[in-house]
Amino acid sequence: MATPGVGAACLAPSAAAAPRRRAADPARACSARPRLSLVRRRCVAELSREGPASRPLHSPAQQLAPPVVPGFLAPAPQAPPTLPDAGVGDLGPELLLEGIVEDSVDRTVIVASEQDSEIIDSKEQFPAKVTRSIVFVTGEAAPYAKSGGLGDVCGSLPIALAARGHRVMVVMPRYLNGSSDKNYAKAFYTGKHIKIPCFGGSHEVTFFHEYRDSVDWVFVDHPSYHRPGSLYGDNFGAFGDNQFRYTLLCYAACEAPLILELGGYIYGQNCMFVVNDWHASLVPVLLASKYRPYGVYRDSRSTLVIHNLAHQGVEPANTYPDLGLPPEWYGALEWVFPEWARRHALDKGEAVNFLKGAVVTADRIVTVSQGYSWEVTTAEGGQGLNELLSSRKSVLNGIVNGIDINDWNPTTDTCLPYHYSVDDLSGKAKCKAELQKELGLPVRADVPLIGFIGRLDYQKGIDLIKMAIPDLMREDVQFVMLGSGDPIFEGWMRSTESSYKEKFRGWVGFSVPVSHRITAGCDILLMPSRFEPCGLNQLYAMQYGTIPVVHATGGLRDTVETFNPFGKKGEEGTGWAFSPLTVDKMLWALRTATSTYREHKPSWEGLMKRGMSKDHTWDHAAEQYEQIFEWAFVDQPYVM
Numbered sequence: 001m002a003t004p005g006v007g008a009a010c011l012a013p014s015a016a017a018a019p020r021r022r023a024a025d026p027a028r029a030c031s032a033r034p035r036l037s038l039v040r041r042r043c044v045a046e047l048s049r050e051g052p053a054s055r056p057l058h059s060p061a062q063q064l065a066p067p068v069v070p071g072f073l074a075p076a077p078q079a080p081p082t083l084p085d086a087g088v089g090d091l092g093p094e095l096l097l098e099g100i101v102e103d104s105v106d107r108t109v110i111v112a113s114e115q116d117s118e119i120i121d122s123k124e125q126f127p128a129k130v131t132r133s134i135v136f137v138t139g140e141a142a143p144y145a146k147s148g149g150l151g152d153v154c155g156s157l158p159i160a161l162a163a164r165g166h167r168v169m170v171v172m173p174r175y176l177n178g179s180s181d182k183n184y185a186k187a188f189y190t191g192k193h194i195k196i197p198c199f200g201g202s203h204e205v206t207f208f209h210e211y212r213d214s215v216d217w218v219f220v221d222h223p224s225y226h227r228p229g230s231l232y233g234d235n236f237g238a239f240g241d242n243q244f245r246y247t248l249l250c251y252a253a254c255e256a257p258l259i260l261e262l263g264g265y266i267y268g269q270n271c272m273f274v275v276n277d278w279h280a281s282l283v284p285v286l287l288a289s290k291y292r293p294y295g296v297y298r299d300s301r302s303t304l305v306i307h308n309l310a311h312q313g314v315e316p317a318n319t320y321p322d323l324g325l326p327p328e329w330y331g332a333l334e335w336v337f338p339e340w341a342r343r344h345a346l347d348k349g350e351a352v353n354f355l356k357g358a359v360v361t362a363d364r365i366v367t368v369s370q371g372y373s374w375e376v377t378t379a380e381g382g383q384g385l386n387e388l389l390s391s392r393k394s395v396l397n398g399i400v401n402g403i404d405i406n407d408w409n410p411t412t413d414t415c416l417p418y419h420y421s422v423d424d425l426s427g428k429a430k431c432k433a434e435l436q437k438e439l440g441l442p443v444r445a446d447v448p449l450i451g452f453i454g455r456l457d458y459q460k461g462i463d464l465i466k467m468a469i470p471d472l473m474r475e476d477v478q479f480v481m482l483g484s485g486d487p488i489f490e491g492w493m494r495s496t497e498s499s500y501k502e503k504f505r506g507w508v509g510f511s512v513p514v515s516h517r518i519t520a521g522c523d524i525l526l527m528p529s530r531f532e533p534c535g536l537n538q539l540y541a542m543q544y545g546t547i548p549v550v551h552a553t554g555g556l557r558d559t560v561e562t563f564n565p566f567g568k569k570g571e572e573g574t575g576w577a578f579s580p581l582t583v584d585k586m587l588w589a590l591r592t593a594t595s596t597y598r599e600h601k602p603s604w605e606g607l608m609k610r611g612m613s614k615d616h617t618w619d620h621a622a623e624q625y626e627q628i629f630e631w632a633f634v635d636q637p638y639v640m
């Protein structure tokens, strides 16, 4: 059955206005649902151990009920969930629930039986003080699709928030490119599809779903996500229809909480949308221009997370009508290039800018480190958005990323030949020897092995490495680089390898297992990034006892403390953060690091252990995100 969805709802505002007002009550009723769902989720987790995960939690009567009207008119479910009869005996006494209600304070009350009622304080079960429905919207999330750090964060932060008690959905494209298709094997068609009115037509997208690690992973399916190449482009550059592809994603993400009954229940209108980078930036604009004027999503808020300001989703101004937004909202996306950036005398520099749209309509803005939250307000770091971001300073915060320590843990990492920990570092030396063997470098414990992992991009300072290599290769060091991107640098890596066969290896490509082995096997990780909103590799390095040598910028400055042998409590620091960004300064930092490695073994071990002992988990960051969400809900929506 075709679903009217946003298309029908938004194109006929007058007709839809009345039912939308009627939908307000069920929406308020929805506000209690997240906590109900948490308890239900625990049941699902238990049930899935006993039998098929797809076993419905709603009663047969509910299953036979006529389908609700989809789109943003969807009414709230009428009845609380009841547990299925079958299998209940296997579930253990704590799951023999007769009903779930909410008391007047912030607690979930589970009525266990008539004789015995038990109050479980949700704060004891889950660390979050207030639990919410959170909808992440992103262009990528690991392990489904990853091109860089955005994928890592959107693959792990939602899980951390769900573990703290929130109901979390992640909406992203279902990319099928031949090699990553298997990643979506456990995602099933939800039976929901909507038609999106944009780009001069009505485009049907369908929704797939997988419930994993207590998170609802929702994949938007459309033929434009099915093509060879990487997520955003191929050998010929960025895909020409990226604006179309991510417009679809944003529309679909706005509809998903209203129409998808995940685990039996929709998320409803009381959500926190977490929109990541430009791919998701149309979401707050849509909320403001196409939903709230009709009474929908007035109880929702949005947080824009800026992972990288360098990519803003800018296209010519004449594409605005394609976006399906009301004409009077043009100003939200309007972008005028400065004169020096225009191509010819008649070019007026007029464009639409997705990220700018989110900067002016989101309720809160988060950058992925505190240092970067200041840098984006400066002319040097603001990439043209600095004045706008400065004007929103009161809602701009920085939160340093965490890392997924299930994935990045030297004691359990399945990509490593040997394991090690802060208490027993012997496995790290073996990992180094194995890596040298794998790369065909001389197997020597005494030579410092320096690594680089990352996109071969101007941001990452590859040109500095290129300039420094002749000097560096005169020293007794080994250097391995893993990266892909700019074909010029890919070619340079290959030719440098043939010039310095005994010392340099350039691995051109994208390989997650190799990145783990390099992180573990190297002694030093080099990150001369020109700017770095947060950086994850330095966090992975510290977790693996590999010493980061970084340019003191953005998140690198926030997370790497320069080694100080004469600190108050003795030796201090976890690496070297150098500044300014020059070849000489970088070489100085590398030489200081390599001589410490050779001549001051106990200091080196101290550096390793301090890095490994730091808490890099998501726990702290997740708590800070919760605080931001709370502040957002205290305020009215920024654009009503």
Ligand SMILES: Nc1ncnc2c1ncn2[C@@H]1O[C@H](COP(=O)(O)OP(=O)(O)O[C@H]2O[C@H](CO)[C@@H](O)[C@H](O)[C@H]2O)[C@@H](O)[C@H]1O
Pocket: 147, 148, 149, 150, 152, 153, 307, 308, 368, 401, 453, 454, 455, 482, 483, 484, 509, 510, 511, 512, 515, 532, 533, 534, 535, 536, 537, 555
């Ligand atoms: N060739 C390759 N093979 C295998 N793995 C590779 C690889 N190239 C890169 N990676 C992996 O991709 C990730 C890169 O993450 P970063 O945070 O360093 O940079 P990125 O610029 O993509 O992210 C942006 O978003 C993140 C998340 O917020 C910010 O930390 C960052 O500063 C910002 O630029 C790491 O997991 C790294 O191991």
